[in-house]
Amino acid sequence: TVDYRGYYQLDAKVTATQKAIYHFQGQLQQATARSTITGPISGKEYLYRDQFDLFAATLSPCGADTILSINSAVQVNNSASKKGAGYISTDSIDTHLDLKQTFALTWFKC
Secondary structure, rough: OOEEEEEEEEEEOOEEEEEEEEEEEOOOOOOEEEEEEEEEEEEEEEEEEEEEOHHHHHOOOOOOOEEEEEEEEEEEEOOOOOOOEEEEEEEOOOOOOOOOOOOOOOOOOO
């Protein structure tokens, strides 16, 4: 599992999306997780939890050192409400917000 914490604020019909792509360097297989929420939300902390079997989708090469790449992005879309606005962040905005990413990895013997 991977936990993403942050803050979002959305006008009516404005959407916020948090997306992450996981893969081992040099491998074509990847796993993707996406969470989307639609406003109105007047300001709230969020927790997105990506929980899936990453290793059913991709494995590191056996006996080789490799890098697990995690490409994450956040996006706000106001196409359904052109005058609407929104904000999403996975970093600290105020001192009471905490950026935290927790990784739970499973190791297999080659």
